[in-house]
Amino acid sequence: MFKMIYNIARTELQMLFYSPVAWLILVVFAVQAGMLFAGQLEGLVASQEMGYNINGSTMTIFASRWGGVFTSMQNYLYFYIPLLTMSLVSKELSSGSIRLLYSSPITNFQIIVGKFFSMMIYGFFMIAILFLIVLCSWGVVKDFDLPMVLVGLLGLYLLICAYAAIGIFMSSLTSYQIVAAIGTFAVLMLLSMIGGWWQDYDFVRDVTYWLAMPGRSGKFIAGLICSEDVLYFVIVVCLFLALTIIRLNSVRQKIRFVITLGRNVGVIFLACFLGYLSSLPTMKVYYDATKTKLNTLTPNSQDIVAKLDGGMTITTYINALDPGSAWYAAPYFLKPDMERFEQYQRFKPDIKLKYVYYYDTTANPMLDRRFPNMTLRQKMVEVCKTYGLDSNKFIGPEEIRAMIDLSGENNTFVRQIVRENGEKAWLRIYNDMQKFPSEKEISAAFKRMVMELPVVGFVSGHGERSYAGGKDRDYSAFANNKSFRYSLENQGFDVANVTLDKQVPEKINIMVVSDLREWFTPEEEANLQQYIDRGGNLFILGEPRRRDVMNKLFAKFGYEMTTGVLVKRDTNLQADVILSYPTEEADTIAYDFNMMRRRNMVITTPTTAGLEQIEDKGYVVTNMFRTDTIGVWNELETTDFIDDTVRLNPSIGEVEKIYNTVVALSRKVGNKEQKIILTGDADCISNGEFGRRVPHARTNNFSLITGGFFWFSDNEVPIDVRRPALPDDKVYVSQSGTKMIKWSFMLLIPLILAGGGVFIWIRRKGR
Template sequence: MRKIYEISKTELQTLFYSPIAWLIIIIFVFQISLAFTSALDMRVTQMMLGYRTPMLTQDLFANPAGGLLFNVQNYLYLYIPLLTMGLMSRELSSGSIKLLYSSPVTNTQIILGKYFSMLVYALILIAIVGIYVIFGCCVIENVEWRWLLTGMLGLYLLICTYAAIGLFMSSLTAYQVVAAIGTLAILAVLNYVKMMWQDIEFVRDITYWFSMSGRSTSFLYGFIGSEDVLYFLIVILLFLSLTIVRLQACRQKATWTTSISKYVVIFVITVALGYITSRPVMKSYYDATTTKANTLTPNSQKVIEQMDGGLTITTYVNLFDEVGQSIAFPRFVNMDMSRFSHYLRFKPEIKLKYVYYYDSIYNPSLEQRFPNMTTQERAERLMELYKVNRKLFLKPGEVDKLVDLSGEGKRFVRELVRDNGERTFLRIFNDFEKLPSEAEITAAFKRITMKLPVVGFLGGHGERSIKEDNNRSYSAFVNYKSFRPALINQGFDVEEVTLEKPLPAHIRILVIADPLQKFTEEEQRNLEQYIERGDNLVIATEPKRRDITSSLLERFGVKFVPGILANSGEYSNLTQSRPMIGVKDISELYLLDGLRRWGAVVSMPDAVGLEYSTDKGFHVTELLATDSLSWNELQTTDFMNEEQKATFDSNRGEEQRRHVTGLVLTRNVGEKEQKITILGDADCLSNGELSSARRGVRASNFTLVQSLFFWLSDGEVPIDVRRPVFPDNNLLIGGDDMGWISVVFQWLLPCFVLIFAIVIWLRRRGR
């Protein structure tokens, strides 16, 4: 150890008596000072203008678009090769390597001595970063200091890995420039190797593990994974071992076959260690953020805890469904698997499988681009263009022996199957994100783990249907599979039911949506029986059908305001209802409270106002209401007819005031709380309204759907994936302080380093 220390000390003296080490530090300090003060000045300005400044720790330090730690990560790629290029090349070119060979030191001691000098230099760089981190801890209230320490650890491991690679490349040549270029080349390969040979199943796991891309990024986000830590350590040992073997070959004049065999053994051991440490059961994790932002939410963790036995997630990819090609084609398999890494953390026995096939689907674009071709010819052409192995793909009909995908349109889909036979589908969606989020994934897990609320949609009286081919359809928010907020994608099971006989016990939520006919006496008795047993209910009606549902609403002390709600705006028949419920009223309706804070509304065409009393045994809370400029129009019946334009006329009994358009009612029935929702418009949940976009109207009707059914299901689904708010949202400095902060960091600190370097250099020359 003494000899390693002496070699390391000599190397550091040589390094700091040369201008390159000091020049790198000076440039390093100036660059990160400029970036840090610019970002800090921007946040101070925002705070002084009255804007919110949330997540300041991430914004200033861990933001990919200008955060200090990310800037440092980007700079290291160029700095470290310049430092390491002379570690061994200088010895080889000057001939001093012969002195080392003749001295009583081993090859391992030489290499470790050289490498330890780089570890010390890396500590100096991290110490410089620590100056900014300490300053951030002083000026950011409730700073995420554990997160910052984790990010600094990731940067240190990255520098150490770069140094090991640079040391190896320096041992290969006597030319320092060649060593630096070679180091950059190796770093480039290690960053892009994850995209190489991913079509070959035997090779892709090896190349994917070898990739350095993103390894330190997880640290910068405040997350430590054992796989990433061990990756850096294994790669460091790999290149140090290769350097030692290289030195032995030069020193002992070993044959090339002996050296090659040693290289192969080292590589095989590295691959074996990488494979073992990357297995889910071998991994451990630490989330340094106070809100556990890199971890599944507690609700998701509870679902996984209740999932006994194994789980297999099989991804079915149709060659003709071009959406899935960029998600789970063979070259993207490892990247796709990483999307489930947070779930593998808590359930490492999850198995991920991929099935590729081709079969006809509705794809007019594909038929237009490849006309006059059979299914087989079109498939062969696509396989040739995508350069995929034809043996991977099942032929039409073969996939049907494994699973029935007809209900999914044979598009990209995943099937979740437990060992006990419970199964469900996990889909992608027709929106900007496409891939399912934690809410949808956990909802699918929950569906096959426990019994969830079943929603019954009443039929038999011309009600709004949940079938996609019905003009009065509710399919979008119920079972439209490509719509993310649809109930079927959020964990609900849905059924169409009638009141010809008592409703089944498993129906816990009943939806009565705009019936066109009155109920018979027997149907009324069955409905009353359902209400008395304490299960939940949704009633949505239209002004034109008030005579049909008025008797039903009287049961709850609710009646209609005469007329149709109107306003004097561009859309005279469109009621922009605003959420009235806050967290203090009903916490389960948190989504609506958020909608209110965002300034969004629920659009309700042809709505009717609601009035209520509280003498029916229910606690009544206003859910939605208009502004005070709306009135109940009593004359106009056709708002599309300009000759019948709605105008307010108080002489005819019209009232311009705030009108309630949605109510929630609660009461205790036995040991459970009964929840009832009444809406003065049925169109607000329809396919047409959910997909409508009007100028100047910020409508978010699907938020109403998710919020209501979360409340009606007693918080079971949709999954609540809310996280605590980061507390670091306040700076303890103001605009007047930025002047001296900029001077200190941008000028005084770099100048101090420059003066210190000059003093060291002059003392060296004096000796």
Template sequence: MKKIFNIARLELSILFYSPIAWIILIIFTIQAGITFVDLLEAREASQQLGNDLKGLTMDIFGGGRGFFAAVQNKLYLYIPLLTMGLMSREISSGSIKLLFSSPVTNKQIILGKFLSMMIYGLLLIAVLLLIIGIASFSIEAIDIKFLLGGLLGLYLLICAYAAIGLFMSSLTSYQVVAAVSTLAVLAALNFVGTIGQSIDFVRDITYWISIEGRANNFLNGLISSKDLLYFLLVIGFFLTLTIMKLNSGREVRSTITIASRYALLIVGVLAIGYISSLPALNGYYDTTRFKDKTLTDNSIELLEKLEEPITITNYVNVINSFAHLGSPKWRIFDLQQFDQYTRYLPDLEMKYVTYYDSTLNSRDNTPMTLEERGQRAATAYGFDFEKALKPEEIREKIDLRPEENLFVRTVEHKGKTSNLRMFYDMYTYPHEAEISAGIKRLLQDPPVIGILTDKETRRINLTGDKHYKDVTNTLTSRYSLINQGFDIDEVSLDDPKPIPHDLTALVLADPMEEFSKSELQKLRNYLKQGGNLLIAGEPGKQELLNPLLKELGLEFTPGTLLQESDKYELDLIQATLAEEADFIHLDFSDKDVISLPGAVAINRIDTTDSFEMTPLLHTNPKQVWNRDTPFDLETDSISFNPSTESRNYKPVAVAMEKKVGEKNQKIVVIGDADFMSNGELGRFNLRTKNSKFVTKLLNWFSDYEFPIDTTRPEPIDNKILVSQEKISWIEKFLLGIMPLSLAFAGGFLLISRKRN
């Protein structure tokens, strides 16, 4: 061991008695400093403009555009310059012969030189530690453990690059050739992951070999045993190759023996790497403060209830807009989206079924036949068209027309199935909430929301602004109820059967006609049996719903609520959550409102009933008033008249509960039916929480079973503690004082050596 340290010390002295080590250290410090200062300065400027900042540790250091990623993207430029002379210098000068004749083994030579690179790598990490130290004083409650995990990933990457560079340096006597060759090998190791994507076994091998993105998990908060072992195997592999290369100069062996040894090494490394990457053998450590890279407790508890392994079958329509994500080229990426689940379900089986069928939209209006479209798409995305099922073949297996022949996954457990879908948003893939909801549907009956379809009420299958398709059953909307675990059913009063009293909730929204006595009686019977109900009214329709509301001791007040505003229509009510409504677990900021375009107030007319009533939504008593006379917002000049009108202090939404037998009956009455309409959920000119309000409301109806609660604690590193002036001083230190100090130290050492 002493000889290894002596060789390392000698190598470091040679390195630092040349300008290259100092120049790289100076450039590295300047580039890292520029990156950090730019990121910090941008966040501080945003904070000064009044924008809310959240999770600054991850925001500044993590992600594809963060500090760690920027450092990682430049490391491959530095290491080949450091390693190019490690062995090539010895070969070109002839000193390699002296080493061979000295009392040191080839193993000691290589390990000593590699140790020198490890120590130099620690100097680079020390620069990053200095920046992290500055960040700890600049960012409130910075997540140190997360940052240390990122440094570990970068250091392992430096060591891997150094091992590769050391091997390439042993192959040539020319230092420039060694440097270029190292860059070529690094490029090859990045490219190899794209080879053999259409063959499962080959794809797994080439993906494991690829070094591209290997440190990403470390940089983003997750240390995994497979990534850690990968770096150790790569380092060990190239160091062993280097030792074997040197031994070939001392030993005489047959070509077959040499080839066998190399083959055994390669096969052994690949075998260990492949086996260690199997889900059942993986270990993980989440370095984030609130375990953001790990499933929430609710999801983990759910997975523990599974009695058998689950199977996910992915049905990929090659002519669908999501087709490329199910292609062989994207297979690894697609599988990675379920990594958090395979950590707890190592036996999770993923199957892929490719087919072609109508897209059930205007894209079908082309002169090409369905088969021609399928063949073109398959060629473009890299599918084997011969293996793609024809429309009649896929329909024999499963009819996906109700899913609009989109990219859909069926999750199967003990004969039951549920669907996971892809979404038209920036994330596309289902997240924990959607996946866990799909799994939970396999373990228990899903909640059913009934939508009353009589009297021209709001519909779930229409896309007009007034209707409820987006919130209930839009396949490609993440927050649609069908993607959060609910079933949606249409209910008609014309059906001779009674309304099922076990509905999670019956929604009665904005009827256009008066209910008959028999229809009202059917609704009363539903209430008497303890059925849950959500009633949503509209201005001018109070009399259509008040007969039913009287059964509950309520009424919609006459008139229309108006709210003073310079920006919006006067009938756009910006309601806020009542303090008493904390049971729906909706966190509000001062800027968040529930928008109600056209609303009426709710009045309690009977306080003797057994319902316990809780206000849900309030209006602003300083801005909102009730007008009970006709008006036209487009032609009339309207303002509050204190002599004839009064401000509104009544709630616009209430929740009611009471015991009916063994059941806890729940009723919600809202003075607006647009609060969950297609048009209102798509509002962009006002920051609202209508979507979350609807979700939390139905979560309460389902006794908090669905949607799955996957919320995490809010980040606490949300504030920049330094001003622009202090950031300027940080910039001067990192870009001026530090590099000049290194340059002075390097210059002094080099001049002293030259004089000696």
């Protein structure tokens, strides 16, 4: 049997390469791949010569969404394969040679499998062309990520095989080759569209989404082998080959239509059932071939998931009246949304995902203006008409309130994580470009259920900045703003109010004291001192206007705020808006500050004072942020920085120098390390500064929060999801070298292929 299959495959290959079509396809394929490769390589070389960082060069060349060789070629393959497969069976039908095959001792299985093997071998030639690009890249890219690229080649090869099987089936349906090619295009189009069909029904949704072909090789290209995707290609190939054999058997043996139909339906049903089983989280197996495991949860997230014993359900609540979130209820949103948790289900397959659609009161002034005299249900029905949703699947306010209280989340789009043991946590979407939570926020929500979270206490009662007011200079954004991604609550902290009329609770291990307007009473000062003596962490934010009060607090740690307000002559900024730069010393506090230095980022410290040490209190001092090296002084005369012009006047004590604006202190207290951060400005982490944009500078004030509180929490939260830097950060070729490579792949290799085709054609003619 195998010898017969081999002979058929060899015969098909000979006929294929004796025709100009096969050679023309290889030539065009090579030119197209060469153009993509040359374009990506030229871009990398140009970026490198301009001094930009080009780490991740392997992924840029092959897997980039914007012109990556593999990413683009997977979108073009369906143009090539139908031209090859359109004649595989149809030519036998049109010429009558199929009768000769039927009269010989050859089974339909041998015929179809032999023809398919010929296409598999031809697919190897197409992959070989891409492999030449891989070899070239391996030679010119530093620390080239070869395993990732080889996995990408595997994905493209499986895609070619799947297209070939579909093409063979379509070729068996007609004796007209053009019709077979058009039919193959139609089936491929069908498989690209079916993923969005019947998404309202759970089982059908899983099956149709699984059948969808677009992007199936995308995970391979990114360096990830998933058993579901491998089995998808195997099942699709077997399905269409089986349908082809059934088709030929029905013609050869004159089988009744009903029997043939039953066999086709049975094969399709079996394929769908196997596909459904392979898509279950418990059935999936993964291998991440990338050097830095880009497709896998980071070790910290894996450790968190490993502690989540027992079952877990993530329920998503979608309010039809929530502005900007109603369309999330669309059926086509569901499966892509579920994939956001695929990496977590890889390590915890028993995570269940549920979706609840409802309507209830929420802040939506636009909807109120549009439908002023309608009930909630009537508004919901109108929204459903707009988005094409089924209004019958949305439950009403009474039913949702009986199920869960979402008033604390303002009835907006939110997820609740519930463990089998009853522990719960919220997972939200955010008011930024990314919208949905990343691994950092998801892991932080999970970590709430496996550890005792740090509690941040905000001292109140002395005119301090509020963390609940929502005003421009308040701290609600960084403390507990549910829609701000980098707020403490979304990054794994709990927030509480603290009054010093009694001892600070033991659960408070980080305390924020900001912009004191009046000094503490003796009892309050004693309670504060008791907290300091026990080794409690402090974040103290000064303000020049409160210098007299704040310096009493700073003095406890051997520091004081300088007299006056720091200013700088800058044509782009108001004089008292000072840019503070992270120091090399700050790298020891948190990785965020190292990232800021590498990316030339700053924080804005408006109306700030400098910090100067007046006494050694036994703390290890780390100067975290400081002013620019030139042109900054402590202004003592000017107070109107809008209309007046600042002038340096050394005679009255104004000193031009580098000033520290943020300082970190640490010491050992018992068996723990006490950590304190002092700032000369209370506005730097206020609501208003997060939105400030500065000409010619990249501001990143929220990193003072994420980095500072990462240090305070002993590196527990926010979750560290860093990965090793991608090592492929250099290309060993110049602009002239890229031109040579470009013409080699766009001209030399296609000419060699074309020459091979002409040589075989002439040789055949000679015979």
